[in-house]
Every structure is written in C-alpha cells, then in structure tokens.
Amino acid sequence: MSADPLPQPSPNPASGRTGSRTAAVIPAAGRGVRLGPGAPKALRALGGTPMLIHAIRAMADSRAVSLVVVVAPPDGAAEVKTLLDAHALPDRTDFLVVPGGESRQESVRLGLDALPPGYDIVLVHDAARPLVPVDTVDAVVEAVRGGAPAVVPALPLADTVKQVEPAAPGEPEPVVATPDRSLLRAVQTPQGFDRDTLVRAHATVTGSVTDDASMVERLGLTVVTVPGHEEAFKVTRPLDLVLAEAVLARRRLNDGF
Numbered sequence: 001m002s003a004d005p006l007p008q009p010s011p012n013p014a015s016g017r018t019g020s021r022t023a024a025v026i027p028a029a030g031r032g033v034r035l036g037p038g039a040p041k042a043l044r045a046l047g048g049t050p051m052l053i054h055a056i057r058a059m060a061d062s063r064a065v066s067l068v069v070v071v072a073p074p075d076g077a078a079e080v081k082t083l084l085d086a087h088a089l090p091d092r093t094d095f096l097v098v099p100g101g102e103s104r105q106e107s108v109r110l111g112l113d114a115l116p117p118g119y120d121i122v123l124v125h126d127a128a129r130p131l132v133p134v135d136t137v138d139a140v141v142e143a144v145r146g147g148a149p150a151v152v153p154a155l156p157l158a159d160t161v162k163q164v165e166p167a168a169p170g171e172p173e174p175v176v177a178t179p180d181r182s183l184l185r186a187v188q189t190p191q192g193f194d195r196d197t198l199v200r201a202h203a204t205v206t207g208s209v210t211d212d213a214s215m216v217e218r219l220g221l222t223v224v225t226v227p228g229h230e231e232a233f234k235v236t237r238p239l240d241l242v243l244a245e246a247v248l249a250r251r252r253l254n255d256g257f
Contacts, residue, residue: 020120022141023067024059024190025111028052028127029074029100042127043083044241047248051235052080053087054130054248059123059190060093062137068093069114071100071107108212109202115195121145122198124212125190131247132190132232139226140192150216151192153228154185187211188228197221 028042042052052070059065072080077099084095098114100107108124115122121144123137136153143151161181164173191213193201201215209215213223235244 020145021066021118022062022064022121022123023069023115023119024065024123024125025069025071025108025115026052026055026059026125026127027071027100027104027107027111028055028080029071029076029104029107041235044235046130046235046241046244047252049087050083051130051244052127053083053089055125055127055132056084056089056095058130058132058134059125059137060090061134062141063092064121064138064141065123066093067096067115067119069096069098069111071111072097074099074101105202105209105215112195112199112202120195122193122195123190124193124198126234128235129189129232130235131244131251132188133229136188136226136229136232137190140190143224143226144192144194148192148224149194149197149221150213150223152211152213152223152225153188153190153232154225155188155228155230157181157184157186185225186228187213187225188232188234 042055043050045051046054056068056070059068070080070084077097081097084097089095096114098110101110111124112122121141123140125132132153140151140153159181161179161184162175163177163179165176167173189211191211193212193216197216197219198212201212201219205215205218207218209218217223231247233240233243235241
C-alpha cells in the first residue's frame with residue numbers, strides 16, 4: 001500500500017458514465033457481537049486470512065475498481081493499515097484507510113469524504129461479505145455506468161415471509177400478513193451509486209437506515225437490482241463462518257482461489 005498521494009483523475013465530461021472511475025468504500029468499524037467474543041468481525045480469520053482482506057480483494061479483483069477506501073474502527077486505523085501492508089493486494093489498485101464513526105452510516109459518510117475528485121461511481125461493500133464473486137461486482141458497476149443512480153445485487157427469497165405484530169419478550173408474535181415473496185428480494189452488497197447521488201443522500205437523510213440504497217429511496221429516486229449470488233452472504237453468526245470456510249475451501253480446491 002503506497003504512502004504516495006492518490007492520483008487525481010479528471011472528471012468524465014461525457015454524457016452517461018461510460019469510462020467513469022470507480023471507488024469502493026468498505027465500512028469495517030463494527031464489532032460484530034453476534035459472532036461472539038474476540039476480534040472485530042472484519043478482522044476474524046477466514047481460511048487463515050482476515051475477512052476484511054478477502055472483502056478488499058473481492059473489490060480489487062474487479063478491473064473497474066481503482067481505489068478501495070477501508071473505514072477502520074475509530075481507534076484502529078493504524079492496525080488496519082498494518083494489516084493491509086502485511087497482505088498481498090493488487091498493485092493496480094490504490095488503497096486508503098480512514099478512521100470510522102460510531103455507526104455504519106457515519107462510517108460510510110467518512111469514507112465518502114475521503115474520496116478524491118474524479119471517482120464518479122462509488123461501491124459500498126460490507127466487510128462481512130468476504131466471498132462476493134467479481135461478476136457480481138462488475139454487474140453493479142455496469143448498471144451504474146448505464147445510468148442507474150443506485151444499484152443493489154439481490155436474490156429471490158426461498159422462504160415464506162411473515163409480517164408479525166410486536167409482542168412482549170418471550171411471548172408469541174401474532175402474524176398479521178404474508179407478503180407475496182415473488183415481489184421480495186434479499187439485498188446484498190456491493191451496492192453501487194452515482195457519487196453525487198450518494199453524497200446527497202448522506203447529507204439529507206438523517207434517520208436510521210439499514211443500507212445506503214434505503215437512503216437513496218428516501219430521496220425519491222429509483223433503486224434497481226441486478227442478480228446477486230448465493231456466495232455473497234453476510235457472515236454474521238458462527239454458522240455463517242463455518243459455511244464461509246466451506247465455500248473458500250471448495251474455491252481453493254476447484255479454482256485455485
């Protein structure tokens with residue numbers, strides 16, 4: 001990871017976003033308490049390598065991504081920089097580490113603030129999705145280049161979904177509706193955005209949200225989906241880590257990953 005100043009690409013004057021430069025922001029400041037005690041979730045080992053490094057490589061594997069901004073825990077930027085220096089990362093990609101905030105939303109905003117000019121497309125990717133295939137990353141970028149202000153990879157739901165009414169702790173929750181699952185999607189990352197749109201969303205939307213696409217929705221803009229991938233799941237609980245280890249082992253066996 002070079003300490004030299006990042007290149008300052010010229011803004012793209014052409015109509016549309018063909019040829020636009022793409023940066024990825026990876027918020028990695030969360031503790032990940034559902035995985036149990038230990039290191040922050042993004043620093044947990046997967047196949048002997050921290051999940052964060054897998055997530056960074058997943059973004060850098062896309063030739064569309066020329067800059068990856070890692071948003072570290074507020075007091076952990078030096079540790080994350082050391083981590084990046086200790087692992088082989090693509091030379092054609094620039095890397096930047098900045099301290100994050102107390103919430104994911106604040107951390108993404110701080111990552112956006114650190115972007116140099118000229119990067120017109122921004123991906124936001126969960127550090128806890130270490131195994132997203134490069135084809136998914138490329139599909140998101142291409143959809144933003146095609147003119148969509150916000151793009152999310154998504155999968156159809158396999159399970160029936162119930163809407164419930166809140167109940168007291170330990171009490172059964174009454175079912176109030178069964179949504180049509182054919183109209184529902186499970187959303188993954190990276191989520192892709194026109195940079196100006198995402199900056200405006202973070203400057204405008206102040207309520208709590210679960211993803212950045214929701215912020216763009218609140219601006220009244222259309223968010224579109226591209227096909228997600230079953231291996232882009234989020235490592236949240238111990239069983240997810242077991243599954244991720246199995247996927248990684250299969251990749252290494254079959255693909256030399």
